[in-house]
Amino acid sequence: MKKYSIGIDLGGTKILAGVIDTETGEIVAFAKKKTQKDNESIPDKIIQCVEKALAEAEIPISQISSLGIGAAGQVDRENGILIAAPNLDCYDVELRKILESKFKVPVFVGNDVEVATIGEITFGNGVGYKNLVCIFVGTGVGSGIVCNGRIYSGATGTAGEIGHIIVHSGGRQCGCGEHGCLEAYASRTAIEKKITGALKKGQKSVISNLMDDSGRIKSRHIQRALELNDDLVFSTVTQASEYLSCGIASVINFFNPELIIIGGGLIEAVDFFYEMTVKKTQAKALGVPSAGTQITRTKLKDYSGIVGAALLEKYYASNKP
């Protein structure tokens, strides 16, 4: 096997492609493109992104072993198809077929959170642990479960949907159609909605001056508002961490992992959110499992996805999809 592979993180807002040394986890070069939401443009954008990363790395495709993709949605791992990605407005995209005919290297497709978890257990903070859960908080809330050193995908390949644990019966409407899911309270999207709603009702907050022209609230705006002691942002983030800690404490009680790794844009950018969540989780989880569970942040940060995706070929070689 050649030592370089390409890892692609196909997310709701951006595509990230990296040339990765799969022996060391080193990111040789990477490229980024904004995602356009439709079936046709996604493969084209991926191709452009890969070509840019290869040019940046000055490595020809002949030195690349494989191409791996972590996609934000449901995937058919065996056939390399993106079955459904509502955030991308993409359905039944034959990623393997399209990209193999373009690049002439084997293509592997996995779910974004599962792939980021593979990155963390191979080169990140999960090295040396056999039972752990990686939780990612961003546009949504998702998790990857590692059981006895292997990714646990469940009966229908959808295990780890921590974002749809119901933390408030009859509560806020979730994108999945249910009410009171964790994702409807603790994701960046949920926090953004709550803050925007309060601003519309006339509540004052420094965040009005921080957000960009499009009116979007990004994780870094939330961090800055907290540094400026903003009341609205403080109370919204505190409430989100309250719900997130309910979800994580339930995972600790139920699964009894050695380690919980928390990552994703909001966790990486907002220290207070992470610290508060850890404190609340430790207070809520049962004493015995909690004492045996360490909690940490990701080591690979925003790059766990591209590193993990580049490792899909190796991972699937020893763990059949």
Ligand SMILES: [Zn+2]
């Ligand atoms: Zn839900």
